[in-house]
Amino acid sequence: MNRDTSRELYDRALDVLVGGVNSSVRAAPQPYPTFVRKGDAGHVVDADGNKYVDWVMGLGPLLLGHDAPERVTSSVQRRTSEGPMYGMPTEVEVELAEFVTRHVPSVEMLRFVNSGTEATVSAVRLARGYTGRSKVVVMEGGYHGAQESTLVEGDAEHARPSSAGIPQSFAEHTIPVPFNDRAAASEVFEEHGDDIAAVLVEPVMANKGIVEPQDGYHDHLRGLTREHGSLLVFDEVITGFRVGGLACAQGKFDVTPDLTTFGKIVGGGFPVGALGGRTEVMEHLTPVGDVFQAGTFSGHPVTMAAGLQTLTYAAEKDVYDHVNALGDDLRDGLRDIVDDKGLPYSVVGTDSLFKVVFTRDGEPPENTADVGKAAVDRWNRVFRPQMQERGIMLAQNQFESQFVSDAHTQADVDATLDAYDDVL
Structure with missing residues (x-):
């Protein structure tokens, strides 16, 4: 996947924006963040024209997706x-x-x-x-x-x-x-x-x-x-x-x-x-x-x-029924993948929130200290980049939530689960 334009934009940004970003979490992806050109329903297109299923959704605000009614x-x-x-x-x-x-x-x-x-x-x-x-x-x-x-x-x-x-x-x-x-x-x-x-x-x-x-x-x-x-x-x-x-x-x-x-x-x-x-x-x-x-x-x-x-x-619409149903499908599918592979990871979330936390004992976290003990660097530096290479945009680090929008489809869920299955 060619990301040359994102790299060049980040290089320029480092000269004029502190850390090359306007919010610290955006600098988390290694070796440089992906610059987005536009949104499209449940997807984003980056500065190089690559298209991703987007589970960041602006870090939460985009309940209806990128294409508002x-x-x-x-x-x-x-x-x-x-x-x-x-x-x-x-x-x-x-x-x-x-x-x-x-x-x-x-x-x-x-x-x-x-x-x-x-x-x-x-x-x-x-x-x-x-x-x-x-x-x-x-x-x-x-x-x-x-x-x-x-x-x-x-x-x-x-x-x-x-x-x-x-x-x-x-x-x-x-x-x-x-x-x-x-x-x-x-x-x-x-x-x-x-x-x-x-x-x-x-x-x-x-x-x-x-x-x-x-x-x-x-x-x-x-x-x-x-x-x-x-x-x-x-x-x-x-x-x-x-x-x-x-x-x-x-x-x-x-x-x-x-x-x-x-x-x-x-x-x-x-x-x-x-x-x-x-x-x-x-x-x-x-x-x-x-x-x-x-x-x-x-x-x-x-x-x-x-x-x-x-x-x-x-x-007025069935927005919550839709996003919560997709959230259930994601969490159920992810649990099946984690169980089938015998991984000690935890699938967490509710309604339209979801995440796989790389816990080390298979126990869902009861507090933030439990999350901090997870394999954070593995998620950030190994797992997330591979998901992005497969066209799935996840949150910038292990700690941030991921969000379902009304614009997401069952096809987006299926593609995401296939990528998780492949990478994990």
């Missing part, structure tokens, strides 16, 4: 032709907010922002402002965007920043605990309960290999936060409007958080974030309350139009 594209084009943005309110942002509040159990009010990171930054600030407390509990190895309060590593007793440029004083207010460990969560509340503003958790850990919650785990967090007067914050930037359909993962697991953060699908493929929750909590944001939050591009009319039409289309 006419109602989506026409709405985006109309909004753009009327002027891209105004710095003033528009009807479409109200309509999208009304849609979200109708379908997501926890959301009574919304504030649109511009990224998942901005949404989680705002959620942490709001939780601290609402409770008057400082500490935030997060899951070890979880990711909630590029923000100081959650870029931490270590454990509850030895939290430290996971990036240069963040003072240790930030980490002192963040308490990491292992996902699915009820005892660890209970212990930190016993010790710090009076100063914990919130627990921030992905309903499904989807930034490090896909780790699902054990039965009752989120109920346990819900009970602890209520008992101690803290907020439960679900980070549904990835799972929102993908896991659990229109009710999101909180609907699937029947646990209602106090706040929920969104991104990706809620903007229909355009830059977006959102923070939603109970009115009592949300009205602590300015201009009603005293927790400051604002943004020039928040509620951008083009993004709002794309998000509204994407979600309306998903509600």
Whole structure:
């Protein structure tokens, strides 16, 4: 497979973009990333004209695939032709907010922002402002965007920043605990309960290999936060409007958080974030309350139009039936391949998320530490490049999720399973 143009573009990019990319994960593929020219339904075409079945799907936002339905594209084009943005309110942002509040159990009010990171930054600030407390509990190895309060590593007793440029004083207010460990969560509340503003958790850990919650785990967090007067914050930037359909993962697991953060699908493929929750909590944001939050591009009319039409289309068509059925076919087929070959790998995922984690003992990961113990370099440096040579584009590394879209077909699934069978 000829990839000369991608190599040449990366060489040029190294002179003008830090690391040759605008988001660090894009530099992960070795020896250089693939530059994409265009999308086509459930595929992408690279700068050299090679076509791949695409399971990256923009890292999640493209529920409908690369070719949006006419109602989506026409709405985006109309909004753009009327002027891209105004710095003033528009009807479409109200309509999208009304849609979200109708379908997501926890959301009574919304504030649109511009990224998942901005949404989680705002959620942490709001939780601290609402409770008057400082500490935030997060899951070890979880990711909630590029923000100081959650870029931490270590454990509850030895939290430290996971990036240069963040003072240790930030980490002192963040308490990491292992996902699915009820005892660890209970212990930190016993010790710090009076100063914990919130627990921030992905309903499904989807930034490090896909780790699902054990039965009752989120109920346990819900009970602890209520008992101690803290907020439960679900980070549904990835799972929102993908896991659990229109009710999101909180609907699937029947646990209602106090706040929920969104991104990706809620903007229909355009830059977006959102923070939603109970009115009592949300009205602590300015201009009603005293927790400051604002943004020039928040509620951008083009993004709002794309998000509204994407979600309306998903509600009216059989989108979730289709993507979840293909997800089941992928996971079932992958389990058969792994079992037939006697490999100790784990097939993980739910709904339209899937992944093969190169575990060493055949046990599905219970937390992100288990994923970190897998054969990460083998997946990144040996397995993924071979899949790409066979026309299958997988996530940039072992940790990122893979996503099914409405544009994928059974033929895409079959081709992918054939490639897995060949490479594994």
